[in-house]
Amino acid sequence: MSDKKKEALEAEIRTYVGKPIGPPVTGRDPVNEPMIRQWCDAMGESHPAYLDAATASDTVHGEIVAPPTMLQAWIMEGWEMHEGYDEPKNEQHRLHKLLNDNGYTGVLGTNTEENYTRYLKLGETVTALTVIDSISEEKATGAGIGYFITTVTTFTNQDGEDLGNMSFRVLRFKPADGGASQAASDGGGEAAVAQKPSRIKPPYGHDNGWWWEKVAEGDCLPIQRCADCGKLRHPPRPMCDACGSQNWDSIEASGKATLHTFTVIHYPQFPGYEYPIISAIVDLEEGERMASTIVECAPEDVSIGMALEMLIQEDEDGFKIPFFKPAS
Amino acid sequence: MPTTLHNEAAIAGIGQTAYSKNSGVSELSLATECVRKAIDDAGIEPSEVDGLVTYTMDSSDEVEVARTVGIGDMTFWSQVNYGGGAAVGLVAHAAMAVATGAAKNVVVYRALNGRSGQRMGQGVSGNIISSDLIHWSWYMPFGLLTPASWIALQAQLYMHKYGATSEHLAHVAITQRKHAQNNPNAAMYGKPMTMDDYMNSRMVCEPLRLFDCCQEDDGGCALLITSPERAKDMKQKPAVIRGVTQASFEGQEQMTSFYRDDLAALPEMELAAQRVYEMSGLSAKDIDAACLYDAFTPEILMQLEAFGFCGKGEAKDFVTEDSLTIGGALPNNTHGGLLSEAYMHGVNNLAEGVRLIRGESCNQPEGVEHVLVTSGVGVPTGAVIFGQD
Numbered sequence: 001m002s003d004k005k006k007e008a009l010e011a012e013i014r015t016y017v018g019k020p021i022g023p024p025v026t027g028r029d030p031v032n033e034p035m036i037r038q039w040c041d042a043m044g045e046s047h048p049a050y051l052d053a054a055t056a057s058d059t060v061h062g063e064i065v066a067p068p069t070m071l072q073a074w075i076m077e078g079w080e081m082h083e084g085y086d087e088p089k090n091e092q093h094r095l096h097k098l099l100n101d102n103g104y105t106g107v108l109g110t111n112t113e114e115n116y117t118r119y120l121k122l123g124e125t126v127t128a129l130t131v132i133d134s135i136s137e138e139k140a141t142g143a144g145i146g147y148f149i150t151t152v153t154t155f156t157n158q159d160g161e162d163l164g165n166m167s168f169r170v171l172r173f174k175p176a177d178g179g180a181s182q183a184a185s186d187g188g189g190e191a192a193v194a195q196k197p198s199r200i201k202p203p204y205g206h207d208n209g210w211w212w213e214k215v216a217e218g219d220c221l222p223i224q225r226c227a228d229c230g231k232l233r234h235p236p237r238p239m240c241d242a243c244g245s246q247n248w249d250s251i252e253a254s255g256k257a258t259l260h261t262f263t264v265i266h267y268p269q270f271p272g273y274e275y276p277i278i279s280a281i282v283d284l285e286e287g288e289r290m291a292s293t294i295v296e297c298a299p300e301d302v303s304i305g306m307a308l309e310m311l312i313q314e315d316e317d318g319f320k321i322p323f324f325k326p327a328s
Numbered sequence: 329m330p331t332t333l334h335n336e337a338a339i340a341g342i343g344q345t346a347y348s349k350n351s352g353v354s355e356l357s358l359a360t361e362c363v364r365k366a367i368d369d370a371g372i373e374p375s376e377v378d379g380l381v382t383y384t385m386d387s388s389d390e391v392e393v394a395r396t397v398g399i400g401d402m403t404f405w406s407q408v409n410y411g412g413g414a415a416v417g418l419v420a421h422a423a424m425a426v427a428t429g430a431a432k433n434v435v436v437y438r439a440l441n442g443r444s445g446q447r448m449g450q451g452v453s454g455n456i457i458s459s460d461l462i463h464w465s466w467y468m469p470f471g472l473l474t475p476a477s478w479i480a481l482q483a484q485l486y487m488h489k490y491g492a493t494s495e496h497l498a499h500v501a502i503t504q505r506k507h508a509q510n511n512p513n514a515a516m517y518g519k520p521m522t523m524d525d526y527m528n529s530r531m532v533c534e535p536l537r538l539f540d541c542c543q544e545d546d547g548g549c550a551l552l553i554t555s556p557e558r559a560k561d562m563k564q565k566p567a568v569i570r571g572v573t574q575a576s577f578e579g580q581e582q583m584t585s586f587y588r589d590d591l592a593a594l595p596e597m598e599l600a601a602q603r604v605y606e607m608s609g610l611s612a613k614d615i616d617a618a619c620l621y622d623a624f625t626p627e628i629l630m631q632l633e634a635f636g637f638c639g640k641g642e643a644k645d646f647v648t649e650d651s652l653t654i655g656g657a658l659p660n661n662t663h664g665g666l667l668s669e670a671y672m673h674g675v676n677n678l679a680e681g682v683r684l685i686r687g688e689s690c691n692q693p694e695g696v697e698h699v700l701v702t703s704g705v706g707v708p709t710g711a712v713i714f715g716q717d
Contacts, residue, residue, distance in 0.1 A: 003350050140450055200473070202465030234587075235466045261488075261591060263480035264534040265471055268450060277471035281481055281586045289587050293470045299534075304488050321469055 009102050013095060013147065016132045021151065022090035024129040027074040031066050031124045039070050061119060068116035071155055071164050074126035092132065092151065099172045104146050106173040116164040125158045133167065142197060142271035146173025197271030198317045207238050214250065216320040219312045221253040223288055234288040255310030257282040257324060260289060264299045278302055282324055296325035332607050333420070333573075336427035338566035339714065340559040341370030341435075341552030342679040347515055347670035350444040351546035359388035359439035360396040362548035366435055367397070370552045371563030377552070379404035379431030381421045383414045383438050383673065393437070404431035408574075410582055411448075412623060412704030414438075415674030416600075416712045420572045422553035432554065438675040439548030447544050448671070449474060467584060475623065476541050478583040479706060480533035483626035486592040487535055490641035494535065497625040498526045501539045501667055503652045504622065508664030510690040515543055516668040540625040542666035549675040551682065556717065567685035567714040570698065571607030575600035576708035583706045592641075594627075597634035597702065600711035605636075608713045610698060612636035615713070617684050617693055618658055618700040619677035622665040627705035632658070635700065635711075654693045662691040674703045678712070685714050 029035060036050055045067055048055035056064045066074075088094040096107070120126070136148040149170050155163040202212055214222040223232050226240035227247035239246050262280040269275050278294040280302075294302060295313065307327035314320050343365025345351070345358050359382075367374055377399045380390040390405040404425040408417035418436035425431040442448060472478060486492065505521040508514035521539065529538040559566035577596040579588045588595065605611055612635055620631045629643035637658055638646040652660040663669045663680040670676055681701040683689045699714045 003348075003352055006350070140447060199471075200465075200468040202469060203461050205462050208462050208465065235463075260586075261481045261485035263477055263484055263536075264531070265477050265480075266534075267530065267532045267538075268474065270471075270473055273471050279470055279472045279477060279481070281591070291467050291470050291472055291584070291586065304485065319469075 009098070010138075012098065013135055016091060016095045017135055019091050019132050021092035021130045021132060024127050025075050025077075027126040027128075028078075029074075031074065031120045031122050031126070033064060033122065035073075036064070036066050036070070039073055040067065043067075061121070063122065065119035065121055068119060068164070069114070071114065071116060071120070071126070072128075072153070072166060074120075075128040075155070092130070095132065095149065096172060099147065103174050104172045106144060106146065106171075106175040108143060108171045108173070110148065110169045110171050112166060112168045114164065114166045117162050118164075120157075120163065126155055126163065127157070128153050128155050139171075140268075141171060141173060143171065144173040144175045146171050196316075198315055198319065199272045199321075200270070201319060208236055211236055211250075215312065215322055218252070219320070221255055221284075221310050221322045222250040223253050223284065223286055224248055224250050232286055232288050234284075234290050251286070253288075253310065254285050256285040256327070257308045257310065259283075259294070259302065259304055259306045259308055259324075261304060262294065262302055264302070280324065282308055293321075293323045294325065295323050301326070332571075333423045333427055333569060334571055334607050334609075335556060335568055337423035337553050338556045338559040338568045338717070339419070339551050339678075339682045340554045340562045340564060340566050341366040341368075341372075342550070342682050343367070343369055343552075344513070344549045344672075344676065344679060345439070345547045347513060347545045347547035347672070347676075348443075349515070349544075349546065351441055352444075355386075355439050355441055355445065355548075356388045356392055356396065358441070358546070358548035359386070359393050359437055359550075362439060362550040363393055363435050363437050364397050366437075366550040366552045369564060370433075370554070372433065372552075374398040375400045377433045377435050378402050379422065379425050379434035381406050381408065381418045381425075381434060381436040383407060383411070383418070384409045385411055385414070385673075386438055386440070388437075388439055399435075402431070404434065410704065410707040410709075412621060412674045413582075413707035413709040415621070415678060415703035416572065416701065416710030417574045417703065418675070419551065419553060419569065419678060419712050420574050420710060422551075423569050423572055426553055426555050432558065434553045435550055436553065436675070437548060437550035438673045440673065441546045442671055442673075443544040443546050445546070449476070449541070449544050463582065463584070472584075474533070475583060475706075476533045476536050479624045479626065480536045481586065482591050482630075482706070483624070484535055486626060486630060489592045490644060492626075492629060492644040494527065494537070495523075496629065496644045496647050497535075497537075497540050498523055499647045499649055500622070500625040500628045500652065501526055503649075504661050504665045504668045505539075506653065507662050507691050508668035511663050511669055514664040514669040515545055516664060536624060536626075539667075542623045542671045543668075545670040545672070547670055547672055549672040549679055551675065551678055559717070565686050566717050567682040567699075568717055570610060570713040570715040571604035572710070572712040573600055573603035573607065574708065574710040575603065580708055582708070585706065592630075594630050594634045594705060596709050597631055597705070597711070600702065600709060601635045604700070604711045604713050608698075608715070610713060614698050615658065615700045616696040616698055617662065618660045619663075619665065619681050619684075619702070620660055620700070621674055621677065621702045621705050621709070622661055622667050623671075623705065625667070628652075628660065631702060631705065635702075654691055659691070659693045662689045662693070677701055681712070681714050685716060 408414035422434035
């Protein structure tokens with residue numbers, strides 16, 4: 001895209017910031033028992049305050065109330081949603097279509113935050129007003145370059161009383177992989193789960209693969225040792241820089257260490273990592289130094305020289321990696 | 329045959345493209361534009377150029393550039409490794425070629441779509457790197473994925489050890505931003521910065537804020553190196569190389585030399601300092617201006633110490649509101665540097681060093697006899713001292 005074309009696109013998308021996506025939308029049905037029951041069935045919710053009138057009469061509410069997390073369900077538009085954005089029906093659709101038509105064909109929901117003011121009572125009607133709150137600068141993400149779009153929805157009842165609010169953020173992007181990720185997000189379900197990002201893995205080469213295997217198999221932190229002169233070395237390398245020997249074995253580190261230096265990483269944020277990250281250089285008791293991550297410690301409690309102990313972190317995908325935490 | 333590179337070569341031409349966030353052209357186009365401009369600046373013909381040097385990271389091969397620009401026969405070319413650490417190495421290689429007769433007129437260049445193409449600040453990931461993937465893999469799984477994160481580890485320790493604070497880093501950033509206000513080619517031209525702006529910029533990798541970090545830009549920058557004798561017959565006043573060296577120190581890694589005794593120092597820069605001072609017969613007090621590599625502000629403090637402008641741990645007292653500008657102890661990066669002019673991987677800092685010798689900087693101090701320019705910090709690097717003909 002040329003500079004001019006991009007400037008024009010950016011100028012146009014900025015005009016959407018602050019706009020309501022359309023007039024307020026009122027739920028098709030008032031808060032009612034059958035829908036509460038269906039929602040609870042679908043979600044596996046079994047609390048009697050939502051389901052059993054007799055028990056509910058003894059609660060502080062005195063009657064059946066709706067689960068707070070159901071808030072958005074009352075205003076959902078139903079089957080019409082499947083028709084997509086080809087014929088934009090509101091400002092949000094128009095914004096997405098504009099980006100789609102300019103090559104930002106991918107869309108990923110990134111995060112949502114909901115606040116509930118109170119429980120909803122039977123018979124109340126819910127009205128929602130959604131505003132396009134912000135559009136980020138163009139960002140390069142693991143999925144591709146694109147814009148984060150945040151909408152904020154406020155919920156009120158028939159008397160204008162505040163019921164809660166919700167912010168919802170999506171990434172509209174140009175797929176970096178030529179559309180494979182888009183296919184996955186369209187397909188949803190298993191494909192989307194398979195795409196869940198994880199930390200960048202080391203390649204397993206001759207000089208380093210054994211180290212990661214020992215971490216995984218032995219739940220330990222290995223240190224390479226020259227088999228001839230006994231000098232330790234980390235990160236592993238194929239030759240001893242003291243005696244020139246290519247023979248080596250390894251020892252298991254005690255896991256005791258002190259913090260040499262650290263940084264709290266906020267940006268840029270890569271998929272598969274949780275931020276902020278406390279990344280560190282630690283001095284192992286055995287004398288070698290290694291890069292790692294500090295966990296189970298607030299960033300403000302980290303200090304150079306603090307005593308640490310190793311733990312093996314196992315990621316959701318089964319990858320094991322030695323981290324450190326404050327010594328107990 | 330010379331035994332050193334003292335007064336054996338000179339910079340006789342500089343060329344640069346516009347610096348932008350989206351060039352809209354190929355990197356080869358940027359490379360050939362800046363190379364051609366450097367040749368024109370020197371006032372010679374492309375056919376008189378017989379050598380080219382660039383970065384291993386550059387995507388425009390020497391013969392592609394030669395053929396496009398109309399450079400004919402070549403007898404010397406090379407590429408220098410290690411990102412921004414290569415900058416001075418380009419000059420060192422070219423000077424060696426000129427001094428030995430391997431080539432007569434060598435152009436060195438770096439051109440990149442550093443913002444619209446592959447972005448440095450995005451760090452490393454599996455599909456970008458190849459042979460040194462294992463090296464990076466000791467850091468990537470732990471979240472250490474970007475240059476800012478690697479430098480932050482060193483900066484944190486340096487500040488802890490010597491008591492340097494964000495204010496000291498701010499003086500570096502604000503001074504260079506001020507310089508850029510007189511440089512229409514700078515990305516930060518027309519965008520002055522206050523202490524509040526600096527302090528309110530977001531934390532990237534503690535202790536580094538956004539404005540402690542250089543930018544990402546598209547563009548190209550080139551220099552023409554020849555013998556001091558030939559330079560006399562060319563168009564511009566030459567910047568004579570008083571001393572130049574590459575420098576890698578024991579235990580060196582690329583951005584991750586975390587295994588040395590003292591992480592709050594730059595021993596490769598100390599080696600570079602010792603070499604260029606010895607070769608030139610000069611010392612810190614003879615340096616009238618500098619372009620110290622400035623990918624991140626703490627690097628300036630540590631280099632001031634490595635090059636002897638102050639003692640170890642004393643850079644925080646050296647760096648004030650006005651010590652690094654005209655009239656100060658050491659005018660530094662008078663064009664804005666990588667922080668505020670453009671991230672041309674250090675070649676633009678070399679070009680500014682030449683302008684300072686010519687007396688043509690947009691922030692020209694008076695009576696500049698000698699200028700020190702350095703390349704990348706945290707990587708195998710180098711330093712050069714330019715002098716008057």
